Amino acid sequence: MDFNTKVDEQLIYEGKWLHYKFLHFEVNGHKKVWEFVERPPGHRGGVEIIPIIKYKEKPSQLILIANFRPPIRKFCLEFPSGLVDQEGTIEENGLREIKEETGYTAQIRHFQYNGVRIRNDPWKSTENEVSIVVDIDGDSEVNLNPKQQLESDENIIVYKMNMGKTLADEILQLAKEKDYEISGLLWFFALGQQFTN
Known part of the structure; x- marks a missing residue:
């Protein structure tokens, strides 16, 4: 068949x-x-960014956002993301999204799994996106006082979390304190941290 x-x-x-x-x-x-x-014809998919902020004198952190999602009428903890514009590469679109949503200036990490196309809900949607990992120099002057560049209909709060085995607990605690929901991609990333040595 x-x-x-x-x-x-x-x-x-x-x-x-x-x-x-x-x-x-x-x-x-x-x-x-x-x-x-x-999505309508001509749609190029989305880009999901996993932003890791690095410092010289302290451990790296993960940047995530609480994004207000009208269908669930709540903020949802997730990675920065967005639709890919008709112009530019997926990587360029990802760097633009991280700058707009968090204020941070990032660089694409040379990572073998960057560019993998993923499906979030193939049972009800043809939606697809590409995931990329980016590095942010936390000591750089350009990143000391990041300022978001949100569109008028966006409501996004930026958080920095510790990498490693405490990530899942930190996410659960924040979600409980603020009455946030948790996106599947972020949650599975946090669970993956539990399996690192």
Whole structure:
């Protein structure tokens, strides 16, 4: 059976940022209808940035944000991220997003897994993004007093967290204190820190 064969795609709603569709297909002789959303044609995906701030005299830290997400009507702890503009490379878009959302100036880390395309919710969306790790010089003058450059509809709070086995506990404590939600990508990153030696 060719699972990539589309039987019929039906556009239900066409919004500015999302299209809502029905996919009509057949599995083992049974007709099915699947509801999903996708970005409009021409969309280049998103970029998720894992920003690590490094210092000469103290341990590195992870920068994360609390971003107000209207669908859940709460702030959500997550990595800085954004849609990839039509202009520029994914890396350039990532550096722009980290500057806008946190105020920090970063450099792309030479990391073998930069540029991996990931799917956050393939059961309901065609959404995809690329993850990149960036380094931030915490001792550099340009990063001593970072100033966000948010768009008028953005509400983002910046946090610095300790790397390592305490990260998951720090995230849980902050989420409890502030009544924040936690994004899946950030949480799995924090859990991964539990398995380091």
